[in-house]
Amino acid sequence: MHAGFPDFRLGKVLATSFTGTLSERRGNAVERIPTPHRLVDWLTVNGLAVDSCTTAQLDLARELRESIHAAATAAAVQDALPASALQVINDRSAQGRAAAILTAEGKRQWRLSSASCVEDALGVIAADAISIIAGERDGKLALCASPTCQAAFFDTSQSRTRKWCEMNTCGNRQKKARFHANQRKNPRSAE
Numbered sequence: 639m640h641a642g643f644p645d646f647r648l649g650k651v652l653a654t655s656f657t658g659t660l661s662e663r664r665g666n667a668v669e670r671i672p673t674p675h676r677l678v679d680w681l682t683v684n685g686l687a688v689d690s691c692t693t694a695q696l697d698l699a700r701e702l703r704e705s706i707h708a709a710a711t712a713a714a715v716q717d718a719l720p721a722s723a724l725q726v727i728n729d730r731s732a733q734g735r736a737a738a739i740l741t742a743e744g745k746r747q748w749r750l751s752s753a754s755c756v757e758d759a760l761g762v763i764a765a766d767a768i769s770i771i772a773g774e775r776d777g778k779l780a781l782c783a784s785p786t787c788q789a790a791f792f793d794t795s796q797s798r799t800r801k802w803c804e805m806n807t808c809g810n811r812q813k814k815a816r817f818h819a820n821q822r823k824n825p826r827s828a829e
């Protein structure tokens with residue numbers, strides 16, 4: 639997309655894909671929506687296209703993102719949900735005016751109240767977070783096993799034993815780290 643910016647990680651769950659726009663939270667954090675334009679890009683690839691975004695709207699988006707991260711993390715470890723995070727999620731949900739539209743192909747689309755209404759898009763993301771934190775969808779919130787990540791993700795595997803937020807990134811890195819650790823312990827085993 640835009641050279642110089644880190645790629646997006648696209649998951650199947652809108653709310654946790656959104657919290658994934660800040661990755662490696664417990665390591666060297668990578669901000670994937672550093673500018674309003676990047677938020678526009680992210681919303682576009684997630685079916686919530688807007689024409690423009692102000693710095694204030696980007697701030698609202700990041701506040702919502704961190705609130706979802708805090709509430710989803712608390713839910714994953716069965717802690718009390720933080721009141722300030724709930725306030726932000728509920729405010730964003732209440733202020734969004736997006737409408738769900740059914741297409742002729744039987745797909746759901748979101749129609750925003752105006753082409754620049756980032757708040758409507760944030761309302762959709764907040765409502766998505768509410769549905770997974772409230773346990774209304776088939777799956778379970780869990781924390782990524784990578785020590786530098788620990789992102790909250792929504793496990794929809796049948797056994798509910800997924801360990802990583804993403805197999806392609808955190809999963810592979812952990813496997814490689816374990817492989818190298820084993821080689822150090824047992825240098826001959828690799829020969």
Ligand SMILES: [Zn+2]
Binds near residue numbers: 782783789802804
């Ligand atoms: Zn992870």
